[in-house]
Each structure stands twice: as structure tokens, then as C-alpha cells.
Amino acid sequence: MAYLSEATRKPVTVATLAKMKAAGEKFTVLTTYDASFATLLSRCGVDVILVGDSLGMVLQGHDSTLPVSIDDMVYHVACVQRGNETTLIMADLPFMGTATIEQCLQWSGRLMAAGAHMVKIEGGGWLADTVRALKRCGIPVCAHLGLTPQSVNAFGGYRVQGRDDAQAQAIIADAKALEAAGADVLLFECIPRALTKRIMAEVHIPVIGIGAAPECDGQVLVLHDILGVSPGKPARFVKNFLAGRTDGVEGAVRAYVAAVKDGSFPAAEHCFE
Ligand code: KIV
8 A cells, every 4th residue: 555655755745634634544643863864764754753852761861851951952952854855753842841931932944953853842732822932933743641751840740630530621611722822733741541642533634642542643662662762660551562573673664654554553462541
């Protein structure tokens, strides 16, 4: 089967993701932080590269994403941009990037100038004005909801969010407010599958999941997790696509792409009921 992004070999844009959602084609997202992997992922048909602040954990060895600076992010976005071919580059706004709208615009401008095609911000409906301000500047936005790792201290650990009704209602309201403010994409991390399905029925923009549900329009994982080289015990939503293969890193990336596209990843064991 020829996938939309592969068949055209045209650069993937935010509009492509909306088209893929409308066509019922799942899209693939993987984190990457350097030029060599950016080329490999692009050639393997990964639709979106996330230059995630997870680099603080998998590259820098910190135990959270909080120490990652905007200078770190700009450096890695520029590296990825040099290696990228046709993949859409999404860049994380690091910790404190949404403290004020001015800060967010200034930092986002730096990420876009370095080669990002869209920014990802962590937070809920209180960021509606921030999303509007980014959109006025022509910056596409992905809003990250649920377990937002920059708020790990407020959550008291990396815990599934939205398990009780009040939390679930709040996440639904946040998703709708961010969509209404103009967010182009939503990303749900570690929320129950049933809640994910409820929100999916109420929003119209593409939704990316990680520890959410196979019903999401796209899936994201951290590159080091799919290659089994991340430090520590893997989270429930992680699958090592390199384990047991004989065709190496490229084979693992291609297997991830194929599994997301054909709906076999994530399986029930990677989600929270
Ligand atoms: O920084 C990151 O890699 C992320 C993903 C885990 C979604 O935000």
C-alpha cells in the first residue's frame, strides 16, 4: 500500500496531517535530536519528527525535562533540520516557555528560525490566549495534554491523568478550549483509552497519542525507547521495535512505521483502561 506521505514524497505539512486524518490514514511521530537520525527517519517514511525536550533525559542524562534550555532546543532543531528531507519538524517549547505570552513568542520564533515547522506546548485551556498569539504569528501549534512531563512536580510523579471524573472533565474542557483557540494538533499522553475515545469524538483536529489509544490519528514514541537504549525501566506504552530483529535500526524504524499505519501498535497492553 502507498501511504499518502510516501506516495507523494512531498514535504509533510500541518495540512497533510489533517488530510491523513480525513482519509483515515494513521501518521507516525518519532523523537529525534540530530541530523543522521533525521535523514534515516525521513527516508523510512516517518511523518513527523518531534525534537522533544525528552532529550534532557535520553541525551543529557537528567531525571526530568526541566533542565533543558531554549538554547539546547534551538541547537537540536538546527541539527535535525540539516538532516531532514520531507518530514514535518515539531519542536518542544521547553520548561517555562509558556510562563508569559511574550516569552512563548520569543522562544517559539527562535525554534521556527532554526528550522521547526510547528511548536508543541504543554498545558490546558489556560494557554488559549498563547495559542491565539502563536497563530497570529503564523506558527502552527500542537497542544500536549494529560501527563505533561514539565509538570511532574505538580503531579507528584509520572502518573496516568484523567482517571477520576473531575480530572477527565477538565481534560475534555482543555482539549475543546485549545481547539477553539486554533491549535492545529492535540497530543494526549498517559490518559485512559476510554477518555481518549470520548475526546476524539468531540474534537476535529488530528490527535497524537502516547499511552492513550490506538484510535488516535497518530502515535508518538521516543526514538531511544523503540531502540531499547533508554535508561531505566520502560513505561507501559513503550515497545522495543529493535528487539529480535536482524535488520538493525532502519528495520526497527520501518517496523514502527508499519505497525502504527496498520493499527497493530499500540496494542491494549500499551494503553490504560
Ligand atoms: O519530549 C518528548 O519526547 C515528548 C513526547 C514524549 C511526547 O513530549
